[in-house]
Amino acid sequence: MSAAHPGKIVFVDAAGERVMAVGEVPATVAFVQVGGAPVPVVRVVAVTQGDRREIKSYGVDGALLSTTYQQSRA
Amino acid sequence: MNSNAAIPVPARPAPTTASEALAAVSTMPVWPLRSPPQQSQLNTLATGSSPLAARATWALGLKLTSPEFVAAEPAEQARLLKAALSETPLLPGVVSTDTASQVKTAAAYTVSGPTLDAAHAFPGSIRDADKFVVTIGGREVPVFLPHDGQFTPPVQHTVEDVAKALASLPAPSLGQVKQVNIDPIANPEDAFWARTYGMANFSSYMTCGSEGRIDIYPANDPRDVKYLADTLVHETGHAWSNKAWGDDPQGPAWAPWREAVRQDGLLPSTYAGSSPAEDVAESTALYLAMKGTPLAEEYRKLYPKRFELLDRQFGGQS
Structure with missing residues (x-):
C-alpha cells in the first residue's frame, strides 16, 4: 500500500482550503505508517470547536489514515 | 444522576x-x-x-x-x-457530558507484564519500552510505555488507566484497538499544527491510526479515564463511517446520513454541528453508550433516523 507521495497535501479547515508541497511539511505529517510502510497523506481536515480540535489525515484512496485529538489550555 | x-x-x-x-x-x-x-x-x-x-x-x-x-x-x-x-x-457540548450518567459496568480485565521491548518506536522517539498486556474477555491488547518512566511533559496516563478505559468500551470500540502506546514525549507534530492553524495553545492528546494503534501523549494537566474512553468511542464513529462512505461528508455516499440529520432535526451535541463527520461520530458514541440502557428507547425517539442507520451498522436494536 506504500507509494511515492503525489507531491501536494490539501489542508482543509474552517478558513478554507490551502495546498502545501510535501516538502513544506514534516515527514510524519506527509506519511502515515500503515502495516510498517509509509502511506502518503494527501488531505488533512481539521475541525476546531472550543477547546477541542480533531485533525484527520486521508490517503490517496480517501481512506482515513489517522485522527489526532488536540486540547487547548485556556 | x-x-x-x-x-x-x-x-x-x-x-x-x-x-x-x-x-x-x-x-x-x-x-x-x-x-x-x-x-x-x-x-x-x-x-x-x-x-x-x-x-x-x-x-x-x-x-x-x-x-x-x-x-x-x-x-x-x-x-x-x-x-x-x-x-x-x-444540547451538551459533546455527548459524553450526557452519557456519563449511563456508564455501564466495566468488563473484567487483567494486566500482565511487563516484558522488555527493546528499541520500541514511539512517535519521534525510539527507546526501550515496558510491554504490558491487558486482557478483556479473552482479547489481548499490548500496552507500551517507556522503560525509564520519564515523560515530557510530566503528566501521563498509567497502564491501569488504559486498562480501565479499554474495559469500559463498547465491543465495537474495543475491537478497533490493537495496540496502545503511552508515549514519553509530546506529539512531535504539535509545532507544525500550531504554525498551520495559528494557535499555539493546542497540544495533542491522542492519535488513532487506521490499524488500531493508539498513541497517548503526555501533558501538563491530568486527564481522567473517562476522557480517554470517550475519545476512543468517538473515534469508532469516524472509523466505520469513513470505511462505509469515504472521506467527503458532502459526497453522495454520505447522503443517507445527511438526510437522517435533516429529518431528525435535533443535534446530539453542539460539536456534532461542526460537520456531518462529527455528527456521525457523536451519534455513534451516544448510540453505543445508550444501547441496552433504560434510556435507549427515549434516545431512539429523539434521533430515529440516525439510530435506524446505526442499527444497520451495529447489529440492530437492543
Whole structure:
C-alpha cells in the first residue's frame, strides 16, 4: 500500500482550503505508517470547536489514515 | 444522576415546564409545520427522563412561552424553535457530558507484564519500552510505555488507566484497538499544527491510526479515564463511517446520513454541528453508550433516523 507521495497535501479547515508541497511539511505529517510502510497523506481536515480540535489525515484512496485529538489550555 | 452538572443553569425565574410549554405550542400555527415524527420528538423531550429532557424543562419552557415566541409569525416560530433545538443550553457540548450518567459496568480485565521491548518506536522517539498486556474477555491488547518512566511533559496516563478505559468500551470500540502506546514525549507534530492553524495553545492528546494503534501523549494537566474512553468511542464513529462512505461528508455516499440529520432535526451535541463527520461520530458514541440502557428507547425517539442507520451498522436494536 506504500507509494511515492503525489507531491501536494490539501489542508482543509474552517478558513478554507490551502495546498502545501510535501516538502513544506514534516515527514510524519506527509506519511502515515500503515502495516510498517509509509502511506502518503494527501488531505488533512481539521475541525476546531472550543477547546477541542480533531485533525484527520486521508490517503490517496480517501481512506482515513489517522485522527489526532488536540486540547487547548485556556 | 446529575444531568446538569456540566452545563450551569443561569439564575432566572422558575420556568414553565417543557410539558406546559409544549401544550401551548401545540395550539399554535407553528405546530402543523412540524412533521409527526418531529412532533413526537418534542413530546419525548418534554416528557422524557434523559439529560436532554431535564434541560428542556427550562431551555424550551422559557423559549416557547416567551412573548416574542408567542407573538411571532409561524415561520419565525419555526425558526426560533429550530434554533432552540440546535444550541446550548439544551444540547451538551459533546455527548459524553450526557452519557456519563449511563456508564455501564466495566468488563473484567487483567494486566500482565511487563516484558522488555527493546528499541520500541514511539512517535519521534525510539527507546526501550515496558510491554504490558491487558486482557478483556479473552482479547489481548499490548500496552507500551517507556522503560525509564520519564515523560515530557510530566503528566501521563498509567497502564491501569488504559486498562480501565479499554474495559469500559463498547465491543465495537474495543475491537478497533490493537495496540496502545503511552508515549514519553509530546506529539512531535504539535509545532507544525500550531504554525498551520495559528494557535499555539493546542497540544495533542491522542492519535488513532487506521490499524488500531493508539498513541497517548503526555501533558501538563491530568486527564481522567473517562476522557480517554470517550475519545476512543468517538473515534469508532469516524472509523466505520469513513470505511462505509469515504472521506467527503458532502459526497453522495454520505447522503443517507445527511438526510437522517435533516429529518431528525435535533443535534446530539453542539460539536456534532461542526460537520456531518462529527455528527456521525457523536451519534455513534451516544448510540453505543445508550444501547441496552433504560434510556435507549427515549434516545431512539429523539434521533430515529440516525439510530435506524446505526442499527444497520451495529447489529440492530437492543
